[in-house]
Amino acid sequence: MTYIGAEEIVSPLGQNTQENFLAVRENRSGISLISDAGFNKESVHLAKITLIETSNKFEFLLVDILKKISANIDASCILSERTIVIISSTKGDLDRDIADPFGPSLVALVKRFKLANQPIVVSNACISGVLAINAGNNFIKAGVYDHAVVIGCDVISDFVLYGFQSLFAVSSTPCAPFDANRNGITLGEGCSAVVLSNTKDIFKNSPLKLFTGTSANDANHISGPSRTGEGLYRTVKRTLEKSEISPDEIDFISAHGTATVFNDEMEAIAFDRLHMSGIPLNSLKGYFGHTLGAAGVIETAISMQMMRNNLLVKSLGYSQSGTSKTLNIVTENMPSELNTILKTASGFGGCNASLVFRKI
Amino acid sequence: MSFITAYCQITERSCTINGEIVSEKNEQSGESWFKQLYKELAVDYPKFYKMDLLAQAGFIGSELIKKADQDRLVTYGDDEIALLFANQESSADTDIRFKESYEDKKAPSPSLFVYTLPNIVLGEIAIRNKWFGENMFAVLPKFAPEFFVQYGSILLANDSKAILAGWLGILDGKIQVFVFLVEENAQSGIPLNKENLIKYTGFIDQV
Numbered sequence: 001m002t003y004i005g006a007e008e009i010v011s012p013l014g015q016n017t018q019e020n021f022l023a024v025r026e027n028r029s030g031i032s033l034i035s036d037a038g039f040n041k042e043s044v045h046l047a048k049i050t051l052i053e054t055s056n057k058f059e060f061l062l063v064d065i066l067k068k069i070s071a072n073i074d075a076s077c078i079l080s081e082r083t084i085v086i087i088s089s090t091k092g093d094l095d096r097d098i099a100d101p102f103g104p105s106l107v108a109l110v111k112r113f114k115l116a117n118q119p120i121v122v123s124n125a126c127i128s129g130v131l132a133i134n135a136g137n138n139f140i141k142a143g144v145y146d147h148a149v150v151i152g153c154d155v156i157s158d159f160v161l162y163g164f165q166s167l168f169a170v171s172s173t174p175c176a177p178f179d180a181n182r183n184g185i186t187l188g189e190g191c192s193a194v195v196l197s198n199t200k201d202i203f204k205n206s207p208l209k210l211f212t213g214t215s216a217n218d219a220n221h222i223s224g225p226s227r228t229g230e231g232l233y234r235t236v237k238r239t240l241e242k243s244e245i246s247p248d249e250i251d252f253i254s255a256h257g258t259a260t261v262f263n264d265e266m267e268a269i270a271f272d273r274l275h276m277s278g279i280p281l282n283s284l285k286g287y288f289g290h291t292l293g294a295a296g297v298i299e300t301a302i303s304m305q306m307m308r309n310n311l312l313v314k315s316l317g318y319s320q321s322g323t324s325k326t327l328n329i330v331t332e333n334m335p336s337e338l339n340t341i342l343k344t345a346s347g348f349g350g351c352n353a354s355l356v357f358r359k360i
Numbered sequence: 361m362s363f364i365t366a367y368c369q370i371t372e373r374s375c376t377i378n379g380e381i382v383s384e385k386n387e388q389s390g391e392s393w394f395k396q397l398y399k400e401l402a403v404d405y406p407k408f409y410k411m412d413l414l415a416q417a418g419f420i421g422s423e424l425i426k427k428a429d430q431d432r433l434v435t436y437g438d439d440e441i442a443l444l445f446a447n448q449e450s451s452a453d454t455d456i457r458f459k460e461s462y463e464d465k466k467a468p469s470p471s472l473f474v475y476t477l478p479n480i481v482l483g484e485i486a487i488r489n490k491w492f493g494e495n496m497f498a499v500l501p502k503f504a505p506e507f508f509v510q511y512g513s514i515l516l517a518n519d520s521k522a523i524l525a526g527w528l529g530i531l532d533g534k535i536q537v538f539v540f541l542v543e544e545n546a547q548s549g550i551p552l553n554k555e556n557l558i559k560y561t562g563f564i565d566q567v
Contacts, residue, residue, distance in 0.1 A: 039468060090477060092450075092499075098459060099452045099531060102499055120507065121499040123450055124479040131496060138514045159455070162462045163473035212518070215494050216439060217486035223474040234439060234492050238519065348474065349483030351495050 002137045003197050004357055005207030006072035007301035008065055011190035011288055012047045016068060021305040024287050025333060027314050031174040031186050031289055038170075039162045045174050047188030047289030048156055057155045058093035059105035061191035063112055065151055069193045074202040077195075081116035082146040085109075086136050088128035089121060089153050089293035091160060117145075126256065126347030127215065128152065129192075129296020130355055134213035136196045137355075141212070146198050152297030153191040160292070161187055167223070169260055175290070177257030177283035177315060178264045178329050180322030185258050188289020192298040206360065208304060211243035213355030223348050225262045229270025231352035232344060236274055239354040245340065247276045250356070252312060252336075254303040254343045255327075257283020258290055259317070263346065268323035279342075282330045286316030296345045300355070307338045307359060362516055363549025365432065366425045367540035367560055370397070370417060372533070377424050379560075393535070394420060401427065410471070411484055412454040414530045418445065418481035419488065421539025422524055432541070433489075433522070442494035442520035443482045444512055449531045450499050451478045456532070481528065494520055503527050505557035512552060516544045527561065538563070 008016060012030030013023035023030070030047040037044040054060045066085075070078050077083055092101035102121045109119065122132040129152040136148030154160075164170050164185060171184035200207060216238065218231035226232075240247065253276065255267055264283075271277045284299045291298055306313055312334045321327070340358045369376045375383040375397055383400055385393045394416040398408050401423050408419060426433055433441065454475045461469040474480065479497040486492070494515055500507060512523050522543045529536030538561045542552050550556050 039462065094455060098455050099449055101450055101452070101455075103501060106501070118501065118504075122496065123477070123499045124482075124495060124497050125477045135496065135511070138518070139510070142510070142514045142517065144510050144514075158462070159459060159476075162468040163458065163470075163476060166468040166470040166473055214519070215496070216492050217443075217483065217495050219486040219490045219492055221487070222480050222483040231492060242519075348477055349479040349495070350486055351479060351483065
């Protein structure tokens with residue numbers, strides 16, 4: 001069995017898990033209007049970490065989160081040759097070295113913590129975080145490693161913001177996932193980590209049980225979501241079947257919900273096809289913005305906190321259904337016994353991934 | 361046992377399939393090396409011309425492997441073939457061009473931006489073949505045969521029956537491409553292990 005725990009988050013909403021979850025349960029957003037940010041020097045809504053002023057923000061965040069994680073587990077695990085560190089990120093520190101966006105930061109991380117194994121970077125668009133957690137679980141189950149530290153991190157850059165602006169995909173207001181008036185993403189930045197292990201004892205707080213996750217491609221379009229939600233449908237179906245969990249055992253879905261018109265519609269269609277549209281669901285993008293490679297880890301960490309606190313958290317930015325298939329979006333915080341949670345992600349390149357975790 | 365049942369190597373000058381040279385770059389041609397290879401494939405897939413070099417590399421490698429044995433891949437279900445790719449420089453070749461589009465040309469190019477993720481090549485291969493299987497793109501500091509052996513074996517131990525894998529080193533004119541097919545139930549082939557990957561890629565200087 002694989003355990004998941006020790007979650008940590010650094011984001012505009014706080015420097016650790018407690019601060020982040022407090023903000024989320026108070027329905028506070030990390031999104032603000034940042035002046036002169038856009039390609040034409042226009043103001044843009046972003047979820048930006050303004051407290052950290054450093055030229056190597058990506059490296060700073062990796063080091064910071066690994067320090068914080070070390071305090072939540074038997075710290076000797078970090079050094080162990082039975083531990084793999086997996087980084088999920090789309091662009092790393094491309095402002096530092098565009099031809100080697102991860103190299104310098106990883107060299108610094110390995111040296112700083114004397115890591116026994118070379119970290120693996122999973123760079124698979126917006127499913128990177130969920131895919132990296134699944135990869136860590138797979139390595140442990142195969143006996144290749146005993147522990148995996150999965151770190152999701154992406155920072156806001158002109159490169160990524162101008163790119164999404166060129167696609168007309170940036171929301172003019174703070175993003176509103178699944179809402180009728182949604183009109184695009186709000187970029188965010190953040191860093192989050194979880195620890196996976198085959199040993200319960202390494203965790204200072206009780207871990208949760210992680211099931212085997214899967215991924216699936218839409219085989220449809222490199223930048224447009226499938227109109228049938230095929231890839232998302234397939235990965236959720238496969239993950240539930242492999243875990244021998246039926247849809248009615250899922251208490252909550254932490255969806256991807258980027259707030260683009262087509263992505264959220266695709267997800268609604270997929271969950272309808274899966275007969276899961278009645279399950280309480282949210283998107284956390286209204287709190288953290290879209291943190292790309294970090295999103296899957298941040299949203300898993302917050303979902304773990306929701307489970308520990310038995311609290312359904314409101315899907316911030318949503319007021320009126322805006323998808324052809326109606327979903328059960330959480331509109332107000334609500335106490336609820338959460339035993340089993342499904343996390344999904346979808347991204348450019350037609351990729352989709354999912355995972356399930358459960359209270360022990 | 362898992363075997364490598366086909367492999368394709370592309371360098372700046374030549375292209376081999378299962379160790380046999382199938383093409384050499386025509387320096388006199390006005391067309392790019394990958395376009396020369398595309399024409400030799402004799403497939404009708406105009407989307408190729410829109411792809412960036414990373415995606416073109418993966419596309420050509422996968423098409424050549426299919427062509428080497430036309431019946432090999434059609435026996436698999438549409439979600440039984442996993443895609444497992446990696447490189448050292450992510451999508452840097454296109455990232456540099458996208459950065460030029462907004463810094464020098466003052467017009468961020470959406471058609472370049474959509475290729476500024478390394479996993480787009482997986483999407484292109486999946487679309488071409490209507491494959492709905494597992495996807496993974498990893499960025500590693502150098503060619504790591506253990507990664508392909510370990511994660512490839514994990515995918516085969518789960519639901520995948522075959523893996524189209526590859527190392528796609530594409531940056532600033534450098535081409536170091538090795539695409540290979542691993543099959544779980546093959547009768548023969550090259551056993552999937554670290555030594556064989558080093559031997560057949562010829563990336564010995566990197567490992």
